[in-house]
Amino acid sequence: MGNMPIHVLGDSHAVYLKAAAEGRLLGRRRASFCIVPGATAAGMRNPRSLTDALGRFRASLAWTGPRTLHVIQLGEVDCGFVIWVRARRLGESIRAQLDASLDAYAGFVREAQRMGRRRIVITAATLPTIRDDAPPGAVAHARREATASLAERTALTFDYNDRLEAMAAALGVDWADATPDLLDPVSGCVAARFRNPDPADHHLALAPAAEVWADRLRPALARHDAWLPEELARAGLRRLRALRAA
Structure with missing residues (x-):
């Protein structure tokens, strides 16, 4: 009956x-x-952000369905x-801003x-790659207000992902992590070998x-692919019963 379709949302x-899917690495x-x-x-948590990511994600979810696997x-x-800059601007701790980010994600x-x-x-979340001595580039320039070192940004990403994994479990959704x-x-x-050939590209x-990423996603894909034929069979049986009862 085929594999479950996927819909990828993200930065x-x-x-x-996308490259994994288009290269048939995901089947x-x-x-x-x-x-x-x-x-x-x-x-x-901000429907008026410059990227309008929330609005665009909501719109994309409107045309998927319950038999689609959504990968975020x-x-x-x-x-x-963001966490570094907002903490400095608002006079808050890094921990407070990390919590705020995860709360918005969970929402x-x-x-x-x-x-x-x-x-x-x-x-x-993808690990940072921009080195402390990286040549100037568009992203490095845009993020110049965040003065955290590569080691500090990496450590924060580890912490964030630990919390993100726990959040996924609490929400009852799957988790995939290519960090190791x-x-x-x-x-x-x-x-x-995973760094971009362009040192200014993050x-x-x-x-x-x-x-x-294909390797890390395959277990979740296999679980949901196994569910799909059973669900389609149940749906067909429900339709048949409805027709007989009509």
């Missing part, structure tokens, strides 16, 4: 998942995408920029669940990142 780092299945560069988890990729912008997932989109995979595959065990940061190298 620009969702491109790794033969329909895939759709709503990718909003600059989208943040914190922005899921958010958090890199939060851990690499969006609950909203999706209320819409009947209960088949969800939350993916770990991306790490250099010596430096504790992203390994060289995205991971596309092909290897797509491969490891």
